[in-house]
Amino acid sequence: MNAEPNTIRTTAPLLQQGGRVLIMTSVQAEKEAVLRGLREDGRFDVVVAGVGPASAAASTAAALAAADYRLVISAGIAGGFQGQAGLGSLVVASEIIAADLGAETPDGFLSLDELGFGSARVPVDTALAGRVTEAFRSAGLTALCGPVLTVTTVTGTADRAAELASRAPGAAAEGMEGFGVATAAQHRGIPVLEIRAISNPVGPRDRDAWRIGDALAALEAASSQLPEVLTS
Numbered sequence: 001m002n003a004e005p006n007t008i009r010t011t012a013p014l015l016q017q018g019g020r021v022l023i024m025t026s027v028q029a030e031k032e033a034v035l036r037g038l039r040e041d042g043r044f045d046v047v048v049a050g051v052g053p054a055s056a057a058a059s060t061a062a063a064l065a066a067a068d069y070r071l072v073i074s075a076g077i078a079g080g081f082q083g084q085a086g087l088g089s090l091v092v093a094s095e096i097i098a099a100d101l102g103a104e105t106p107d108g109f110l111s112l113d114e115l116g117f118g119s120a121r122v123p124v125d126t127a128l129a130g131r132v133t134e135a136f137r138s139a140g141l142t143a144l145c146g147p148v149l150t151v152t153t154v155t156g157t158a159d160r161a162a163e164l165a166s167r168a169p170g171a172a173a174e175g176m177e178g179f180g181v182a183t184a185a186q187h188r189g190i191p192v193l194e195i196r197a198i199s200n201p202v203g204p205r206d207r208d209a210w211r212i213g214d215a216l217a218a219l220e221a222a223s224s225q226l227p228e229v230l231t232s
């Protein structure tokens with residue numbers, strides 16, 4: 001490990017002086033959406049990490065061992081919490097939280113932090129996350145900055161959605177890779193962002209209602225803004 005956990009290295013100006021950015025997606029369709037948005041900007045590498053935090057962490061660690069990066073981004077589609085993030089909108093993580101990493105007790109869930117085994121939260125550079133969110137909005141996209149949860153099981157009931165929202169007040173989205181990508185970046189002292197495009201609501205499972213095409217279009221549009229916002 002090259003840095004203290006929870007240390008955020010300064011991130012500006014990220015893409016100047018030869019700085020490179022690593023973007024991790026879970027599947028090929030997300031990678032292709034990101035690449036379309038980036039329009040062959042050679043300062044970015046986009047890698048498919050696989051689904052779930054373990055595969056994401058292992059893939060990110062391998063990529064970070066192979067080249068120097070100034071920033072790591074976990075990017076993809078995600079579920080949006082009701083009242084927070086609507087279908088086709090974008091969420092930039094203000095914090096990356098492993099929402100089901102802990103222990104169940106008769107009195108409720110205890111997080112890794114409460115158990116005293118480290119932290120289930122990886123901080124982000126909130127100034128950078130805010131700048132990226134503003135850039136998306138300036139481009140006419142619907143975007144918010146809020147906590148993004150990493151789960152190992154996609155939420156499929158209203159009760160589970162409510163339980164997760166109570167563990168992480170203000171939770172905006174849930175995906176399955178952010179905490180894995182962020183942990184690998186944190187171990188090397190490299191700043192991390194998570195950018196999610198909302199394909200479905202977090203709640204009762206209805207796969208037919210997933211709007212993957214709209215989410216991938218939003219992910220592409222968001223990616224097209226990254227070269228400029230990370231240069232300024």
Ligand SMILES: O=C(O)c1cccc(C(=O)CC[C@H]2O[C@@H](n3cnc4c(=O)[nH]cnc43)[C@H](O)[C@@H]2O)c1
Pocket residue numbers: 026027029030050051052076077078079080151153154155174175176177199200201202212
């Ligand atoms: O079927 C397709 O065409 C397709 C295209 C792009 C992506 C997918 C996925 O299924 C990606 C899986 C990926 O998506 C994240 N995700 C999306 N919604 C949720 C959710 O409600 N809860 C948790 N994760 C979600 C997750 O990061 C998966 O790895 C399919």
